[in-house]
Amino acid sequence: MSAPVLLEVKHLRKYFPIRRGLLQRVAGNVRAVDDVSFTIAAGETLGLVGESGCGKTTVSRCILRAYTPTSGELNFHTKEGRTVDLARLSRAELRPLRPQMQMIFQDPYGSLNPRMTLFDIVGEPLLVNGLRDRQARTDQVAELLRLVGLRPEYMQRFPHAFSGGQRQRIGIARALALNPRLVVADEPVSALDVSVQAQILNLLLELQKRLSLTYLFVAHNLGVVKHICDRVAVMYVGQLVELGETQALFQAPRHPYTAALLAAVPVPDPAVRSGDVELKGDVPSPANPPSGCYFHPRCPFAAEVCRTEAPVNREVAPGRFVSCHRADELQLPGVVQ
Amino acid sequence: MSSPTAAAPPEAELAATAAEERVSVASNWTLVWWRFRKHRLALFCTLLLIGFYLVVLVPDFFATQDPEATDAKQAFIPAQPLHLFNAGQLGLWAPAVAGKRNAITLRMEWQVDETRRIPVGVFVQGEPYKLLGLIETDRHLLGPASGDAKDRLYLLGTDRLGRDQWSRLMFGTRTSMTIGMIAVAFSIVLGVILGGISGYFGGLPDLIIQRLVELLQSLPTIPIWLALTAALPQDWRPEQVFFAITLILSLLGWTTLAREVRGRFLALREEDFVLAAELAGCSRMRIITRHMVPTFMSHIIATSTLAIPVMIINETSLSFLGLGLRPPAISWGVLLQEAQNIQTVALAPWLLVPGLVVIVAVLAFNLVGDGLRDAADPYTH
Ligand SMILES: Nc1ncnc2c1ncn2[C@@H]1O[C@H](COP(=O)(O)OP(=O)(O)OP(=O)(O)O)[C@@H](O)[C@H]1O
Ligand code: SF4
Ligand SMILES: [Mg+2]
Numbered sequence: 062m063s064a065p066v067l068l069e070v071k072h073l074r075k076y077f078p079i080r081r082g083l084l085q086r087v088a089g090n091v092r093a094v095d096d097v098s099f100t101i102a103a104g105e106t107l108g109l110v111g112e113s114g115c116g117k118t119t120v121s122r123c124i125l126r127a128y129t130p131t132s133g134e135l136n137f138h139t140k141e142g143r144t145v146d147l148a149r150l151s152r153a154e155l156r157p158l159r160p161q162m163q164m165i166f167q168d169p170y171g172s173l174n175p176r177m178t179l180f181d182i183v184g185e186p187l188l189v190n191g192l193r194d195r196q197a198r199t200d201q202v203a204e205l206l207r208l209v210g211l212r213p214e215y216m217q218r219f220p221h222a223f224s225g226g227q228r229q230r231i232g233i234a235r236a237l238a239l240n241p242r243l244v245v246a247d248e249p250v251s252a253l254d255v256s257v258q259a260q261i262l263n264l265l266l267e268l269q270k271r272l273s274l275t276y277l278f279v280a281h282n283l284g285v286v287k288h289i290c291d292r293v294a295v296m297y298v299g300q301l302v303e304l305g306e307t308q309a310l311f312q313a314p315r316h317p318y319t320a321a322l323l324a325a326v327p328v329p330d331p332a333v334r335s336g337d338v339e340l341k342g343d344v345p346s347p348a349n350p351p352s353g354c355y356f357h358p359r360c361p362f363a364a365e366v367c368r369t370e371a372p373v374n375r376e377v378a379p380g381r382f383v384s385c386h387r388a389d390e391l392q393l394p395g396v397v398q
Numbered sequence: 399m400s401s402p403t404a405a406a407p408p409e410a411e412l413a414a415t416a417a418e419e420r421v422s423v424a425s426n427w428t429l430v431w432w433r434f435r436k437h438r439l440a441l442f443c444t445l446l447l448i449g450f451y452l453v454v455l456v457p458d459f460f461a462t463q464d465p466e467a468t469d470a471k472q473a474f475i476p477a478q479p480l481h482l483f484n485a486g487q488l489g490l491w492a493p494a495v496a497g498k499r500n501a502i503t504l505r506m507e508w509q510v511d512e513t514r515r516i517p518v519g520v521f522v523q524g525e526p527y528k529l530l531g532l533i534e535t536d537r538h539l540l541g542p543a544s545g546d547a548k549d550r551l552y553l554l555g556t557d558r559l560g561r562d563q564w565s566r567l568m569f570g571t572r573t574s575m576t577i578g579m580i581a582v583a584f585s586i587v588l589g590v591i592l593g594g595i596s597g598y599f600g601g602l603p604d605l606i607i608q609r610l611v612e613l614l615q616s617l618p619t620i621p622i623w624l625a626l627t628a629a630l631p632q633d634w635r636p637e638q639v640f641f642a643i644t645l646i647l648s649l650l651g652w653t654t655l656a657r658e659v660r661g662r663f664l665a666l667r668e669e670d671f672v673l674a675a676e677l678a679g680c681s682r683m684r685i686i687t688r689h690m691v692p693t694f695m696s697h698i699i700a701t702s703t704l705a706i707p708v709m710i711i712n713e714t715s716l717s718f719l720g721l722g723l724r725p726p727a728i729s730w731g732v733l734l735q736e737a738q739n740i741q742t743v744a745l746a747p748w749l750l751v752p753g754l755v756v757i758v759a760v761l762a763f764n765l766v767g768d769g770l771r772d773a774a775d776p777y778t779h
Contacts, residue, residue: 122673127673127677164674166670168670171671172670172671174675174689175426176693178423185675185680189679189680189681189684219423221421222421235678
């Protein structure tokens with residue numbers, strides 16, 4: 062953990078106002094992200110995991126400033142060696158920084174403009190960032206397509222000619238066009254066939270090595286994360302409940318929610334499993350979260366204090382953060398690797 | 399498969415790949431065209447509409463006479479239908495008419511006389527006019543070719559003032575089709591700008607525009623037209639009235655389009671490819687013009703095509719009620735208004751032909767619009 066920090070997220074909050082009535086008065090807030098802090102070191106892959114609706118996409122989009130955070134800091138270390146708080150920048154100030162952080166999307170269909178050819182899709186980031194010469198752009202797009210395993214001859218085709226996996230490669234090529242430092246991948250394989258998922262994950266790993274990329278990798282289950290992430294952050298209803306090194310977190314989860322997510326990971330030999338934590342019920346709405354620990358209605362270990370008091374996030378071991386009242390006493394089953 | 403012959407793919411397979419290749423590089427407009435041309439009826443109606451618009455461009459060329467020229471002695475002449483074959487050969491002619499005064503009513507009664515044939519020529523000389531307002535000429539598509547000045551040709555008969563109905567129809571077509579087009583063009587401009595602001599920026603502008611749309615849509619249209627058109631000064635020249643009517647139609651007609659554009663913008667704002675463009679550093683202008691508008695352009699065109707017949711009907715109804723264009727302006731509505739009495743229906747049914755033309759035009763627009771919509775958005779139906 063000696064690599065320099067690339068991005069420091071501090072007390073990030075994103076509330077979506079709920080508007081009602083003819084005058085669209087604010088009637089409440091969806092607290093999609095509520096006080097989330099973590100760091101990403103240069104060159105590492107941080108996994109962000111949680112069930113649907115936990116706020117993973119909102120965190121990703123705040124970091125890339127597709128959303129303006131309600132409060133908090135996003136301290137980003139630029140190529141030029143400065144540290145800027147992305148949360149405070151205006152649209153115009155962000156533009157020169159955009160090339161350094163890019164996104165890979167979940168939906169390989171919605172993320173490519175159906176009216177544009179591959180050349181236009183992958184070449185657009187180059188064009189709007191100053192590469193006006195068409196021939197130079199053609200060469201670079203060809204290079205990028207080769208990099209992600211597509212044939213440059215496909216350049217004049219439209220997205221409708223490609224399969225889901227191929228489209229995802231196109232999306233990756235576009236994200237890499239500007240030579241970014243940070244790549245946020247929001248569930249990049251969950252919309253793909255299982256057979257294709259591994260190919261895309263391997264491509265991402267290979268590209269990380271070749272281009273020394275830093276990934277924030279979002280997933281809704283821990284299975285995918287195991288192979289690709291150095292560290293994992295687990296989110297529940299807008300908050301981080303556990304953060305730690307992948308290996309350690311898988312072997313000995315400290316938060317019941319992490320243990321429950323682990324129980325959902327398929328293992329080759331079910332016999333090694335014992336005392337699994339089962340996940341029942343639904344994720345509560347971030348507009349109206351439960352009292353105390355947000356997880357208490359679903360937690361098999363909930364005590365009286367859990368109903369009334371919210372646990373604070375604390376460092377239980379070096380680099381290991383948990384928010385649970387009973388983190389020290391519980392012995393939770395992990396996955397032996 | 400290691401035999402050398404297996405290496406060369408069979409011809410059918412090659413053809414299939416070529417077709418696939420064609421599809422993979424086909425732009426959206428190409429795909430829309432491929433889907434549209436499968437609708438035979440829509441294609442036929444497109445040709446029909448092109449014909450209509452040729453009339454709009456050069457009505458004088460299609461007219462056989464001056465549409466304003468009155469001749470009391472030639473009133474209520476029945477249609478002299480155009481025949482294509484003369485004695486088994488291709489040759490245009492129309493039967494002559496003969497008039498006889500009824501001794502009791504003292505009214506001229508005209509009879510079509512099939513035995514006397516007036517030869518009809520193409521590109522004949524007639525009234526001088528300016529083609530497209532530029533080129534001085536006196537050529538008309540059709541006209542009597544007998545050389546006898548007494549031979550007159552009334553393809554659709556004459557009205558109570560002896561004006562040639564065919565020529566009036568040509569000029570009426572110009573007015574009515576132009577009003578439809580211009581009113582829709584205004585509506586598009588208003589609808590796209592206001593709908594775009596509403597959908598792209600949201601917030602207060604959206605709130606105001608949406609309430610305005612709701613207000614306009616909740617007003618009953620006919621009384622509003624009545625009020626607005628009645629407010630037009632009586633002494634305005636026909637061109638001024640024409641312009642005012644167009645404006646009134648489009649001021650009331652932009653709301654549907656604005657709703658649609660707003661909806662599209664709202665949906666597109668959430669699209670990942672729009673976010674990707676934003677993250678790539680595209681300017682707002684580029685995102686709107688390169689990513690958002692092109693995705694719903696074909697749809698807007700289809701919707702506009704469907705809006706034109708509504709405008710045409712609106713103008714026709716207004717003029718028919720005597721509230722829109724008034725003589726001496728000529729439009730389909732004006733022609734029908736002049737035919738709106740029992741005498742016409744009983745004695746001169748040919749004066750109702752403009753009604754048929756309205757139906758044909760409206761149907762053609764609707765069929766083309768439907769075809770376009772299906773071709774533009776094959777999945778939403
Ligand atoms: N634009 C928005 N307006 C209002 N509420 C929103 C908005 N975007 C997200 N939310 C709410 O915020 C919460 C978190 O959503 P988010 O999309 O970040 O979850 P997620 O973890 O990415 O889920 P998924 O796995 O389904 O992608 C959800 O309850 C969602 O309904
Ligand atoms: S704080 Fe209590 S309810 Fe929350 S996870 Fe820990 S034990 Fe369960
Ligand atoms: Mg998500």
